[in-house]
Amino acid sequence: MAAVKTLHFDSNPPPFGHEMRKCFSFDPEYINMNHGSYGSLPSPVAEAIKPYYAMAEANPDLFHRFTSVDLIRNVRERMAKFIGAAHTDEVVFVPNASHGLNAILRDFIWEEDDIICSCNTTYKSISKTAQYISDIPPHPENSQFTILFPTTNNEIIENWRTYLQSLNEARARSARRLGRRPKIVAVIDSIISVPGALLPWKEMVKICKEEDVWSVVDAAHSIGQELDLNLAEADPDFWVTNCHKWLYAKRSCALLYVPKRNQHIVKASFPTSHAYISPKKRTGPNFVEQYEWNGTLDFVPYISASCALDFRAWLGGEHVINAYCHRIAIEGGKRLAQILGTEIIDQGNDFQFTLNMVNVAVPFPATMSSDFEIDMAFRRKLLIKKKIYPAFFYHNGKWWTRCSAQVWSQVEDFEVLGEVILEACKEIIDEFGDGSERTMTDVEDNMEKLAVREPNVQSNQEVVCIYS
Ligand SMILES: Cc1ncc(COP(=O)(O)O)c(C=O)c1O
Numbered sequence: 001m002a003a004v005k006t007l008h009f010d011s012n013p014p015p016f017g018h019e020m021r022k023c024f025s026f027d028p029e030y031i032n033m034n035h036g037s038y039g040s041l042p043s044p045v046a047e048a049i050k051p052y053y054a055m056a057e058a059n060p061d062l063f064h065r066f067t068s069v070d071l072i073r074n075v076r077e078r079m080a081k082f083i084g085a086a087h088t089d090e091v092v093f094v095p096n097a098s099h100g101l102n103a104i105l106r107d108f109i110w111e112e113d114d115i116i117c118s119c120n121t122t123y124k125s126i127s128k129t130a131q132y133i134s135d136i137p138p139h140p141e142n143s144q145f146t147i148l149f150p151t152t153n154n155e156i157i158e159n160w161r162t163y164l165q166s167l168n169e170a171r172a173r174s175a176r177r178l179g180r181r182p183k184i185v186a187v188i189d190s191i192i193s194v195p196g197a198l199l200p201w202k203e204m205v206k207i208c209k210e211e212d213v214w215s216v217v218d219a220a221h222s223i224g225q226e227l228d229l230n231l232a233e234a235d236p237d238f239w240v241t242n243c244h245k246w247l248y249a250k251r252s253c254a255l256l257y258v259p260k261r262n263q264h265i266v267k268a269s270f271p272t273s274h275a276y277i278s279p280k281k282r283t284g285p286n287f288v289e290q291y292e293w294n295g296t297l298d299f300v301p302y303i304s305a306s307c308a309l310d311f312r313a314w315l316g317g318e319h320v321i322n323a324y325c326h327r328i329a330i331e332g333g334k335r336l337a338q339i340l341g342t343e344i345i346d347q348g349n350d351f352q353f354t355l356n357m358v359n360v361a362v363p364f365p366a367t368m369s370s371d372f373e374i375d376m377a378f379r380r381k382l383l384i385k386k387k388i389y390p391a392f393f394y395h396n397g398k399w400w401t402r403c404s405a406q407v408w409s410q411v412e413d414f415e416v417l418g419e420v421i422l423e424a425c426k427e428i429i430d431e432f433g434d435g436s437e438r439t440m441t442d443v444e445d446n447m448e449k450l451a452v453r454e455p456n457v458q459s460n461q462e463v464v465c466i467y468s
Helices: 018-023 043-050 049-059 058-084 095-107 124-135 152-178 201-210 287-290 300-315 318-340 372-386 411-432 440-453
Strands: 091-094 115-118 141-145 182-188 214-218 238-242 254-257 357-361 391-395 397-406
Touching: 018 043, 018 182, 043 049, 043 300, 043 372, 049 058, 049 300, 058 091, 058 300, 058 391, 058 440, 095 124, 095 214, 095 238, 095 254, 115 124, 115 152, 141 152, 141 357, 152 182, 152 201, 182 201, 201 214, 300 318, 318 357, 318 397, 318 411, 372 391, 372 411, 397 411
Parallel strands: 115 141, 115 182, 182 214, 214 238
Antiparallel strands: 091 254, 238 254, 357 397, 391 397
């Protein structure tokens, strides 16, 4: 079987910090503080995958019919070990987390009175997937769990238990009426996008099991950021991660993990594969086969995951990389909060939600509007004009910035960012006002709209997350 070539390096890596920028292809003037959204490809990985592109073009048939299939099997084996799956054949590649999560959620056979639940902090396109599923027959109920930062892990866990128990009571009432037990499917983030926060997802999965709820874990930010993944032990029902974010694989590369016991749920890959066999005609598994070919796409990003692991080993391995990024996230976040005169979202709770993304409040007045235009203004001012960019989002009545710390980051980057944000805030208030001019009727109108959108959120706790 063809195997992906291991990367060899003749020298030691540059030290972490700005020197490490040599290993990436950034515009020398750009300070990348938003690795979390799209990831960043190391140049050695970009070089290492060139021969695979050459192979694909040298003989497209040979590459697509034989070579890439073998190579990807080889990488799947490595990735399955890396995430602690019990079997290689529980892990397949998909282009991105949205793809994997959609495949799972749409493959359930939904019935009347089933419940699909997500959180107010679920990545928008995934909560919209839940909304869409609920919008079409047989209209399962779309329910939302609320997490408002600042909070604590204990509070989230307790609220989650209470929430699932209340769904279970509703299910028991439906079951008496229908004469069958509806299902409940919960989407849980391992690491939320905004705020960039590690959730106690393993405990949440455990509670799902206790309450007989399917757990679908959106782990888009996990691989490469969350250490010592052991899926066989955590045992979620489904789990999807993006390798093109924190692992440094080439975009588009994600892993879909489905333990063997649940592969019957994922009846057809998305899109449907020529390898699809009708469930009634199956004599064995049909999960991996479908995902080995379900439409022509660029397979080299999948191969790049293996090269990314070699590159990371050269840097010192997972613990060394993440210890540096985490330290810079905390130190940089503190410095930024100091410059802005604000706070880090979990500074009062021992940074229990912070891995390599730190969330710092933006110094706007409390009256500031939550409009998407404000986010767009930050994009224009920082990304285009100032060539420095973290993410911005509105949560629980405030604007925040989510800064990603990476092997190329230094605390000085957060200092530059602080000054740029202060300037941008002044300009934005000049352009858009600080919200204090809004009449009471405007505010009440907004509250009413919000109460319609977020039925389980009290009207004074606005929750609008605007960011990818
Ligand atoms: C939590 C979360 N889920 C899903 C996604 C979607 O990832 P992709 O665009 O690669 O499908 C993202 C992207 O940032 C995310 O942060």
